[in-house]
Amino acid sequence: MAETQPTNPLDAPDAAPAAVAREAAAVIADRTGVARHDIALTLGSGWGKAADEIGETIALIDAAEVPGFSKPALDGHSGTLRSIRLSSGAHALIIGARTHYYEGHGVRRVVHSVRTAAATGARVMVLTNGAGGLRPEWAPGTPVLIRDHINLTADSPLEGATFVDLTDLYSPRLRALVQGVERLDEGVYVQFRGPHYETPAEVRMAGVIGGDIVGMSTALEAIAAREAGMEVLGLSLITNPAAGISPTPLDHGEVIAAGKAAEDRLAELLARSVAAVAAELGLGGAPADGAREA
Ligand code: 8IG
Numbered sequence: 001m002a003e004t005q006p007t008n009p010l011d012a013p014d015a016a017p018a019a020v021a022r023e024a025a026a027v028i029a030d031r032t033g034v035a036r037h038d039i040a041l042t043l044g045s046g047w048g049k050a051a052d053e054i055g056e057t058i059a060l061i062d063a064a065e066v067p068g069f070s071k072p073a074l075d076g077h078s079g080t081l082r083s084i085r086l087s088s089g090a091h092a093l094i095i096g097a098r099t100h101y102y103e104g105h106g107v108r109r110v111v112h113s114v115r116t117a118a119a120t121g122a123r124v125m126v127l128t129n130g131a132g133g134l135r136p137e138w139a140p141g142t143p144v145l146i147r148d149h150i151n152l153t154a155d156s157p158l159e160g161a162t163f164v165d166l167t168d169l170y171s172p173r174l175r176a177l178v179q180g181v182e183r184l185d186e187g188v189y190v191q192f193r194g195p196h197y198e199t200p201a202e203v204r205m206a207g208v209i210g211g212d213i214v215g216m217s218t219a220l221e222a223i224a225a226r227e228a229g230m231e232v233l234g235l236s237l238i239t240n241p242a243a244g245i246s247p248t249p250l251d252h253g254e255v256i257a258a259g260k261a262a263e264d265r266l267a268e269l270l271a272r273s274v275a276a277v278a279a280e281l282g283l284g285g286a287p288a289d290g291a292r293e294a
Helices: 017-032 050-054 107-119 172-181 200-208 219-227 252-281
Strands: 039-042 056-062 080-085 091-095 124-133 142-151 186-191 213-215 231-241
Touching (some): 017 056, 017 080, 039 107, 039 252, 050 080, 050 091, 050 252, 091 107, 107 124, 124 142, 124 219, 124 252, 142 172, 172 231, 172 252, 186 219, 186 231, 213 231, 219 231, 231 252
Parallel strands (some): 142 186
Antiparallel strands (some): 056 080, 080 091, 142 231
16 A cells, blocks of 8 residues: 655645644643743754753654654655743743755745744744864864854745844844853854855855854744744854865764764753853743833
8 A cells, every 4th residue: 555655734835834833832832831941942963952951841842743844855854843831930841853955945945933923922942953164273173153154055045025133133132141151252154055065166166245153043944933933043053164164084983983972062051051041031931120010
């Protein structure tokens, strides 16, 4: 008997992405028992350990059971969505199920998790990734704050004549909060389509046009987050010098080791940053300083 292809509601010709995101958010609220999440995080390569440091896990959901999330591609493992309660009482939604643009399922699928996060109530979207670095002083394992981006995918998550201002897309006040936790370099993230890495000539081009970091995610997600009204924080873990930046070819084992060595530090950085963001925005139980009535 022929199995029917699993269908994704986002792929229906008349699908409304925002409506699918609301359905997804309703499933998340139902499965977690958390009516509203305050902050959402997508954890990319190297950042996964942070989930355990941010707070207490309330619920784990298989992303495949949430409308619009992609079914497993190769290894039968679809990501998980995790609901965490911070000590402040704020609720964080951890998205461990990123769909990359290079998978070729279209940009709607790429940004569905971000739209879903907004529909759960999240006011802040934290996007993290592993990426290549253009500055030679960035050793593998260096975290960098994203200050701005250049989108080289020639695509957009916005549909129709939707004009969204991207000035200060990577929130200056959230960057300042992270800088207060740990002093970090900031850089411009350049999203390439991938999945191949860049040639040295492409990396030189990225530098000439103002880029510092090369990767294959985040820019499209950040645009969708802004469209949905969220404030965006972006962090890259430099796992390797971009092609042609280092005179010696990269040893894959060394890169993996550098990532592993950085894990604990990144987890602590992110957990402290999230706590600072929750306090600043008055997310969760405790009101922020200054929000208190006399
Ligand atoms: I990890 O060097 C990682 N992801 N585009 N280039 C691009 N993406 C990356 C790289 C890199 N390293």
